Amino acid sequence: MPTTASAASAFADVTTSESALRRFLHGLPGVDAVGLEARAASLGTRSIKTTAKAYAIDLAISMIDLTTLEGADTPGKVRALAAKAVHPDPTDRTTPTTAAVCVYPDMVATAKAALAGSGVKVASVATAFPAGRAALPVKLADTRDAIAAGADEIDMVIDRGAFLAGRYLEVFEQISAVKAECGDRARLKVIFETGELSTYDNIRRASWLGMMAGADFIKTSTGKVAVNATPANTLLMLEAVRDFRAQTGVQIGVKPAGGIRNTKDAVKFLVLVNETVGEDWLDNHWFRFGASSLLNDLLMQRQKLATGRYSGPDYVTVD
Amino acid sequence: MASVFEYAPAPESRSVVDIAPSYGLFIDGEFVEAADGKVFKTVSPATEEVLSEVARAGAEDVDRAVKAARKAFEKWSALPGSERAKYLFRIARIIQERSRELAVLETLDNGKPIKETRDADLPLVAAHFFYYAGWADKLDHAGYGANPRPLGVAGQVIPWNFPLLMLAWKIAPALATGNTVVLKPAETTPLSALFFADICRQAGLPRGVVNILPGYGDAGAALVEHPDVNKVAFTGSTAVGKSIARSVAGTDKKLTLELGGKGANIVFDDAPIDQAVEGIVTGIFFNQGQVCCAGSRLLVQESIQDELLDSLKRRLSTLRLGDPLDKNTDIGAINSAEQLSRITTLVEKGEAEGAERWSPACELPSAGYWFAPTLFTNVTQAHTIARDEIFGPVLSVLTFRTPDEAVAKANNSQYGLSAGIWTEKGSRILAVANKLRAGVVWANTFNKFDPTSPFGGYKESGFGREGGRHGLEAYLDV
Numbered sequence: 044m045p046t047t048a049s050a051a052s053a054f055a056d057v058t059t060s061e062s063a064l065r066r067f068l069h070g071l072p073g074v075d076a077v078g079l080e081a082r083a084a085s086l087g088t089r090s091i092k093t094t095a096k097a098y099a100i101d102l103a104i105s106m107i108d109l110t111t112l113e114g115a116d117t118p119g120k121v122r123a124l125a126a127k128a129v130h131p132d133p134t135d136r137t138t139p140t141t142a143a144v145c146v147y148p149d150m151v152a153t154a155k156a157a158l159a160g161s162g163v164k165v166a167s168v169a170t171a172f173p174a175g176r177a178a179l180p181v182k183l184a185d186t187r188d189a190i191a192a193g194a195d196e197i198d199m200v201i202d203r204g205a206f207l208a209g210r211y212l213e214v215f216e217q218i219s220a221v222k223a224e225c226g227d228r229a230r231l232k233v234i235f236e237t238g239e240l241s242t243y244d245n246i247r248r249a250s251w252l253g254m255m256a257g258a259d260f261i262k263t264s265t266g267k268v269a270v271n272a273t274p275a276n277t278l279l280m281l282e283a284v285r286d287f288r289a290q291t292g293v294q295i296g297v298k299p300a301g302g303i304r305n306t307k308d309a310v311k312f313l314v315l316v317n318e319t320v321g322e323d324w325l326d327n328h329w330f331r332f333g334a335s336s337l338l339n340d341l342l343m344q345r346q347k348l349a350t351g352r353y354s355g356p357d358y359v360t361v362d
Numbered sequence: 363m364a365s366v367f368e369y370a371p372a373p374e375s376r377s378v379v380d381i382a383p384s385y386g387l388f389i390d391g392e393f394v395e396a397a398d399g400k401v402f403k404t405v406s407p408a409t410e411e412v413l414s415e416v417a418r419a420g421a422e423d424v425d426r427a428v429k430a431a432r433k434a435f436e437k438w439s440a441l442p443g444s445e446r447a448k449y450l451f452r453i454a455r456i457i458q459e460r461s462r463e464l465a466v467l468e469t470l471d472n473g474k475p476i477k478e479t480r481d482a483d484l485p486l487v488a489a490h491f492f493y494y495a496g497w498a499d500k501l502d503h504a505g506y507g508a509n510p511r512p513l514g515v516a517g518q519v520i521p522w523n524f525p526l527l528m529l530a531w532k533i534a535p536a537l538a539t540g541n542t543v544v545l546k547p548a549e550t551t552p553l554s555a556l557f558f559a560d561i562c563r564q565a566g567l568p569r570g571v572v573n574i575l576p577g578y579g580d581a582g583a584a585l586v587e588h589p590d591v592n593k594v595a596f597t598g599s600t601a602v603g604k605s606i607a608r609s610v611a612g613t614d615k616k617l618t619l620e621l622g623g624k625g626a627n628i629v630f631d632d633a634p635i636d637q638a639v640e641g642i643v644t645g646i647f648f649n650q651g652q653v654c655c656a657g658s659r660l661l662v663q664e665s666i667q668d669e670l671l672d673s674l675k676r677r678l679s680t681l682r683l684g685d686p687l688d689k690n691t692d693i694g695a696i697n698s699a700e701q702l703s704r705i706t707t708l709v710e711k712g713e714a715e716g717a718e719r720w721s722p723a724c725e726l727p728s729a730g731y732w733f734a735p736t737l738f739t740n741v742t743q744a745h746t747i748a749r750d751e752i753f754g755p756v757l758s759v760l761t762f763r764t765p766d767e768a769v770a771k772a773n774n775s776q777y778g779l780s781a782g783i784w785t786e787k788g789s790r791i792l793a794v795a796n797k798l799r800a801g802v803v804w805a806n807t808f809n810k811f812d813p814t815s816p817f818g819g820y821k822e823s824g825f826g827r828e829g830g831r832h833g834l835e836a837y838l839d840v
Contacts, residue, residue, distance in 0.1 A: 072632075072633070072634055072635040072636070072786075073632070073633075073634045073786035074634050074636070074637070075634040075637040075786075075806045077806070077807065078634065078636075078637030078640055078641065078806060078807065079636070079637060081640070082636075082637070082640050088477065088481065088689070089369065089689075089690055090369075090372035090689035090690055091369060091370075091372075092369075092370045092371075092372050093370045094368075094370045095367065095368060095369045095370040096370070098366075098367060098368075099367070102367075282636050313367065317365065317367045318680050321365070322365055322366045322367065325366055325367055
């Protein structure tokens with residue numbers, strides 16, 4: 044499989060100038076909003092039962108970036124979350140671990156220590172999350188700090204202001220700069236804040252922009268605005284990574300984040316993955332859920348499948 | 363296709379519907395045997411299992427039913443529109459309440475996936491009755507002057523592809539305008555019409571207003587030829603439609619025909635590709651392509667042909683064919699052995715004439731009537747599969763270079779029922795739609811139905827409109 048560097052070179056001519064980049068992004072096929080949402084809704088009617096449900100629940104747990112991104116985060120809170128990530132269900136040690144714990148850069152060291160030896164990754168938001176309103180050197184320093192503290196993954200936000208003002212090259216260069224900062228030390232997730240980009244055409248353009256600039260993952264949202272991950276915007280991003288791989292041979296991950304709170308929703312997203320990009324993406328190296336409360340619902344459903352009874356919120360841990 | 367994420371079977375329960383071992387004809391509010399005692403069997407096309415034995419109407423039964431409808435007409439047509447509306451609203455609500463039962467029944471008798479009967483057929487059936495219930499007391503405002511009068515007895519013959527929906531399209535406007543009806547469902551799908559008869563009784567509909575005569579073509583012919591029928595409505599093949607037109611010629615019967623089609627789905631180079639692919643799939647594989655307005659001809663701009671076909675083939679590989687009662691099934695069974703052999707014959711002709719056939723890897727069940735989703739490339743206007751209605755899951759792909767050529771090719775058909783346009787350019791949608799000679803033109807969607815929208819054809823696709831305000835005219839003496 045070609046490396047990301049060759050993907051970037053495949054688009055070298057596209058990213059030489061503002062106008063070339065604009066022409067490329069505006070030349071991508073349009074998105075019919077009604078049709079996109081109808082397709083996402085129709086995949087949402089798949090009936091996932093018994094063995095398929097058990098598979099989907101465990102897969103979903105293993106794909107969670109268990110997240111706390113609050114001003115009130117403390118080392119205690121982060122350690123509790125890390126413990127939960129490693130043993131989501133203390134009564135059933137066969138439960139898979141989550142993929143990662145996602146925290147602010149200043150909490151990376153705490154998370155790293157708490158997760159040592161568990162295989163659970165530490166993801167850190169960076170680049171002046173969630174608004175992204177800071178100068179590039181500040182964003183790069185933010186990224187550097189997180190990596191220095193041990194972050195395995197960086198969740199950066201794009202400059203939506205620049206994107207909406209049509210300064211695509213500026214967004215491209217910022218992503219490239221953060222990617223360079225990550226090097227091969229951390230995988231880079233690029234957050235578009237789809238709720239602020241607002242149109243599906245914009246989301247498709249942002250997806251290609253991010254992938255061409257070196258994103259390892261494209262991610263819907265910060266979880267801090269009114270509209271976060273939806274089946275439709277995630278379906279659109281899955282189509283983008285599918286087309287990108289077809290064109291370049293490079294596989295990119297997708298991470299819907301925010302608003303996915305229960306098992307039923309998570310399973311619907313996995314159906315989208317299964318029927319849009321297929322089993323190559325049914326792995327936490329390529330698909331993640333940015334979520335916190337989702338995990339407990341998955342655990343309750345997992346217990347229900349195992350025992351035939353619903354337990355209740357007091358039978359999963361609240362952290 | 364084996365996958366790490368294999369969906370476990372998710373069958374809808376059969377126990378929600380109770381199919382009796384035998385059914386009679388529904389005449390004058392009663393279920394009765396055929397005068398000559400004849401019966402026929404109806405089978406599940408997915409398994410060939412016999413579902414029930416149904417009385418087979420003959421000419422004598424047609425006469426009895428028409429007499430019952432004539433007798434009921436006087437009182438029914440004299441009811442205030444608001445009273446007729448009450449019955450129709452009641453029927454609509456009962457259909458909603460029994461929709462799960464009716465969906466399972468329709469899937470069993472027709473072979474189409476439960477996903478479609480549950481999410482398309484049944485909601486549309488109820489919506490159609492609700493819509494025309496609303497018209498019953500507002501006919502003065504339909505554009506036909508004050509107090510427009512009904513015609514009398516309507517003889518209606520419907521096809522097997524959307525049994526209950528076609529019944530709704532026929533019966534709802536007829537009753538709303540004050541006519542009484544004798545309806546003959548198709549011989550392969552009589553059951554939902556018989557359940558509808560039960561719903562009429564449940565709704566307290568006066569005797570004789572609706573009569574249901576399961577039977578074959580002879581019963582249909584007897585019905586449309588009956589001298590006391592004032593209105594004939596037929597949905598089905600163009601060949602039968604022509605013979606009905608001949609038999610009705612010279613009488614004062616009012617006639618509407620909704621016949622075949624060879625819909626063109628036109629994809630321009632600036633189309634939203636992923637959604638266009640979905641629309642192509644919906645256009646030709648919805649109901650296994652057994653849809654008169656199916657988008658059976660894909661006209662794709664030559665410059666994007668390869669890209670579009672790659673996407674389409676990839677998408678077809680994800681279609682799930684199998685048990686129609688499974689909630690995850692996308693493609694169900696072909697309705698009958700007869701239809702399957704028609705499809706097979708035409709597909710063989712396509713190959714013989716040099717078109718290139720492709721189907722995704724797809725295992726067909728051993729029992730029942732099945733046909734894999736199929737597409738043909740290298741098709742030209744001269745190929746039989748580009749001209750004849752196949753009425754199956756078979757798509758013919760043709761190319762064009764310019765919008766004018768697209769319009770010319772789309773219109774170059776004996777039919778003119780439906781067409782689709784895919785482009786992100788609004789002005790092109792308007793310009794092309796105005797030039798297409800098709801009764802329904804969809805823009806950036808396909809096979810979208812709504813009771814408020816008139817539906818019908820140009821040329822050999824028939825005449826008259828069903829649905830919407832226009833649909834009232836067929837049942838009014840105007």
